[in-house]
Amino acid sequence: MTATDRTPSDRADVCIVGAGPAGGIVAHSLAERGHEVVVLEAGPRVPLEERLERMERHQRPAHDWTDVWDMGGDRDAYSSTGDVDYPLNRTRIKGVGGTTLHWIGYTPRLHPKDFEMESRYGLATDWPISYGDLRPYYAEAESEMGVAGSEDNPFAPPREASFPMEAFPPSHSDSILGEACEELDIDVHSVPQARNSEGYDGRSACVGYGTCTPVCPSGAKYDGSVHVRKAEEAGARVVDRAQVQRLEHGPDGERVEAAVYATPDGTEHRQEARQFVIACGAIETPRLLLLSQSETYPDGLANSSGAVGRYLMDHLLYLVTGQLPEPTGQHQVGFTTSVTHQFYDHEEETPGSFFVGFLNYAGPSPVEAALGDGGWGDDVTTAVGRSYGGHIGTEALVEQLPDPNSRVTLDDSQTDDHGNPVPDVHWTVGDYARATAEKAIQVQRDILSEAGARVDYATPDHSPLSGSHPMGTTRMGEDPAESVVDPRLRTHDLANLSIASSSVFPTGGAMNPTLTIAALSLKAAEHVDAAL
Template sequence: MSGDRTPSDRADVCVVGAGPAGALVAHQLGKRGYDVVVLEAGERFDPADREERMERSIRPGHGPLDVWEMGGDRDAYSSSGGIEYPLNSARVKGVGGSTLHWQGMVMRLHEIDFELASRTGVGDDWPIAYDDLRPYYAAAESELGVAGAADNPFAPPREEPFPMPAFRPSYSDSLFAEACDDLGIAMHSVPNARNSEPYDDRGECVGFGTCKPVCPSGAKYSADVHVRKAENEGVRVVDRAPVQRLVHDAAGDSVESAVYATPDGREHTQEARAFVLAAGGVEIPRLLLLSASERYPDGLANSSGLVGRCFMDHLFAGMGGTLDEPTRQNHVGFITSESHQFYDEADEDVGPFKLEFLNYAGPSPVEMALSGDEWGDDLLDTLRDGYGGHVAMGALAGQRPRERNRVTLDPSVTDDHGNPVPEIQWSLDDRTRNTLRRANEIQRDVLTELGVDIEWSVGPENTGPAFHHMGTTRMGTDPAESVVNPELRTHDLGNLWVPSSSVFVTSGAMNPTLTIAALALKAADHVDEAL
């Protein structure tokens, strides 16, 4: 790795962000022969350090921000609105982005998600259909390496087999299966971006169980995989180079350069023919707002006034307790079974949601041992008495797009470069609360049928986000009602593309990374066509 952070000569493409979207775009364009520069705000983490980061993640002396070096003035933010939004609880700035610590679940959005207004009268339709993304979904599954099976009768149509076989159901999945059979609830496997067998020069999952926040073995996909592939194609990746603003030409028709800072306190200007914003659903609108000019006083690409607006996330509903028999929780660090049975039943009162059968309820033996001060036989007795009977279910619920939910700038708080920090203005609507309530009802039915002593629940009154940032540069055909067009190019500037969950028109209730990857591959084709 070179420490040179000076700008390259005018590049073909400048990509902002080295997470999954930026890495895939850079790799695709690099292998097609384009001169590509990637500017990443965070550092480049050494894969050799991941075992130490795993240890750090499970020791009680470290907080969740310590694992991936988050916090401080660089990552400052504000939150207002109906609910406090804990932005830093689940984000990483670095080469690899959020995939350094993600859960690794990769589902396609359903057909209904693209046609929600037509089918339910809620929200808006996307300007593209499921079939438009279908080939990109297949390509994304191949690029990331997805283990899955064609056993989900509620999934959208597909023709291609998954690149790898699905992971086997966990032991606790088998307990849930009997209760679900009695209630007429179908269970099925979960597509995971982790290797169930060797794939793409990476080994199969070895079961560390610490998938979130760190996979030491490399079996779970992270975007630094494609960063390395991009660099092998000649792409230049500059870390610790946060972009401060974008500068447009005199006419305001295109972006000329990205101004970025370096650790020595200097600013540099990177020129390019095309620009791709891939820094996530919070930092992308923030950068556009920070790039306000005389031509665009309300922020770049913001003639619609919608940059930062319609912020959406997925909300969690959950319930759990104890069972008077071993459940073998925490033997698997990820979800192996779900139910999407109720997803397409969405209407104007209840949105889409999916049920999750968790494999990590209650404390693990390691957590129990490290959090106490017992040793020897006393510790062994505690582990025998306190571990093994926990069981829980989760769910993700979609949120409708509302302009009042937004990412804006807070000029009263500045980051380490003196820029206003992002402010998250966030609240819930009644439809989302109804959806969480409905998920809780089904969870209670299943756990009661299983004989669980229910001890806790998370629902409409105490829910929290899944940290899936969506909707802040929404896609559409009308420049007055959207920020980017169906080709992911901004309406206002002809050489600026945004392949991100920020372009989502509706949230759905599926983890968004596979759709982000599909959009990145789609954007790469459009940038290629334009150049």
């Protein structure tokens, strides 16, 4: 087998850090325009043929979630010091394709109000761009990723064309919860998702493994490796297992000159380029900038505002599940097919935005329970027949506001496998999000109660789960004193450094962020192309 060449390219127009969906989309867009593109990715390549084995890891009790994608150890070390523990290695994946290798696949657009929080409610800040500005990029992102959806959502923002694919049909549990919502005057509709309901873009229709998180073995669910492959076909070079240690700027501090990266044997290389794009998520992006401190930027690269790492947001996730008196025969589908956005837009400032989705949930695994009790063979079969399929459940994603004290910093007491300080994630939730959560949990309980279910679990309102959607740590804005990047996604401080990531979100709304990341990545690529 030929050894992988991880030495720098002699010539590069653009160097991109990160090969997730943002990095892949930017790389593909720029390579198609004829530019010489190099992508540096900290993690390995994950061939599609390996994913079935990774799914099997997930299904075996001996393995936990992080084992599926080999997360952990010195490379992925971090600290969590906020009010709520932040399970970073369950929310991210380092590898070609990035965190979309295990995402759920939902692709809603943010609403116009999410761009106008200060103007509408006197809260947080406005984005320097509007929904209208991002609208054509949203449409392009839906086409590029392949989104299945329906125009049945009366609360959705305006759009310009139908979805690329038809929505998935409602599930059996959707009908049970939908009837309850009808009695409660709650409108129910489909949820757009980057999962093929038919063959699309050379990938098959969903074949129903039901293991969308943490792994889709068929490739029917979109992930960032799709655009990485397209970028390589267009001439881009993608170097895996090449951890970028720092960015180095020129003597005047106005331009980045090189990305310094380390290969698996510890050798450091410098990749020079005319333009640089950081696309490694809302935790590693600020960490890289902070690690790139210099005499010119003693507080971290591109950090003259002091905003690098600050304003960390996530979506609070609340689950409420229950059991019906009669078995339903519901089997795990693996993704949500029906939701309600009825509680998203609001006139008053509180409670904030949230949405409720119906889980295609069959209950706790009876196989794992039986094995844990020492059962085997017929014991497991009996347990499955007795208890599988009588449960229903809901999930809610809840909005939180940006807070400068919620942030990513460097923890000098721990180092990674190359001796760099690890990220310290200090996630602060805030009273606004907690008040909104109370409303969301009550709506979830009302739905299950109306459906005749006995609630058997509810996420405590004071101890939310992470939606696995970190955002906001290199925020976008017009004022260089208050933000890190401008509306063109270029850093205020360095003329050839752009950021494509959820880290640029000034506010986070309560919608899954990946489609917005993709739309912003297309926008960033357009601006980088113009600069070249």
